[in-house]
Amino acid sequence: MTSLSLCAVIGCCVSRSSDFLSVYMRMKMKLLLFLCCVLWVSADVLHEDLAIGGCSENDRENMYTLEGEEVWYADFKQRKGIEPQPPFVDHVTCPECYEAAVAYQQICRTSLETALEAMKDLPLENDPPSSLIIYSRDDVDLGEKNSLICHVSGFYPAPVNVSWTKNGEKVTEGTSINVPFPNKDASFTQISRLDFIPQQGDIYSCSVEHLALTQPLTRIWEVEKTQAGVGPAVFCALGLTVGLLGVTAGTFFLIKGNECS
Numbered sequence: 001m002t003s004l005s006l007c008a009v010i011g012c013c014v015s016r017s018s019d020f021l022s023v024y025m026r027m028k029m030k031l032l033l034f035l036c037c038v039l040w041v042s043a044d045v046l047h048e049d050l051a052i053g054g055c056s057e058n059d060r061e062n063m064y065t066l067e068g069e070e071v072w073y074a075d076f077k078q079r080k081g082i083e084p085q086p087p088f089v090d091h092v093t094c095p096e097c098y099e100a101a102v103a104y105q106q107i108c109r110t111s112l113e114t115a116l117e118a119m120k121d122l123p124l125e126n127d128p129p130s131s132l133i134i135y136s137r138d139d140v141d142l143g144e145k146n147s148l149i150c151h152v153s154g155f156y157p158a159p160v161n162v163s164w165t166k167n168g169e170k171v172t173e174g175t176s177i178n179v180p181f182p183n184k185d186a187s188f189t190q191i192s193r194l195d196f197i198p199q200q201g202d203i204y205s206c207s208v209e210h211l212a213l214t215q216p217l218t219r220i221w222e223v224e225k226t227q228a229g230v231g232p233a234v235f236c237a238l239g240l241t242v243g244l245l246g247v248t249a250g251t252f253f254l255i256k257g258n259e260c261s
Helices: 097-119 231-260
Strands: 012-016 045-055 060-066 069-075 080-082 131-136 146-155 161-166 169-171 175-177 188-196 203-209 217-222
Touching (some): 146 203, 161 175, 161 188
Antiparallel strands (some): 131 146, 161 203
């Protein structure tokens, strides 16, 4: 396995209780090459922040993460920064970050050209996804809006191509996918979402295409509304009835005891 220690960094920070950390990035060679930096941390780390800048022959990426969660990334198609956190948390705002990301990409492209020239005779390597999971964002209620999550991880290089079907028909409306997220082993993770309204019996699928796969990798998800069981309600009612009978009987014998005395 060929690896390279190479960093093209816009910033990395880790808060920890002891020694300063070394910066290390293992990257496997492929013409589609990301330049980036990952911090390896030990068990005594308190908090982990990561800033990553990357580019390839066909793609660009700049993002910031906190505790392994993406808090900001540059959307070069919409020409703005995106804050993907849910609405119930405090958002990280960085008005100048998008302009800095654009400027960084020029440096990354120059570094990439130099790196590709130096690595042109090295063997190519691809890793297929090691994990593909599909699940619903919320508990399923028929007729209520929900989202399906297709979680793809362990692949190299990035990105993957994700497609959705409903009852065998391809679906594009309501779909989205995040930018590739680096794992600590230098592989990547991507998450695709499909907004949908569950109806009983509908069958959805998530298919993933990657350079290392000879055919798409697919997972199936079927709408199944779990009905509330009657057992707990019956036992609860029975227990309540027995309890009330016990209280009634106890009160009766208490009164009789007082009369006898």
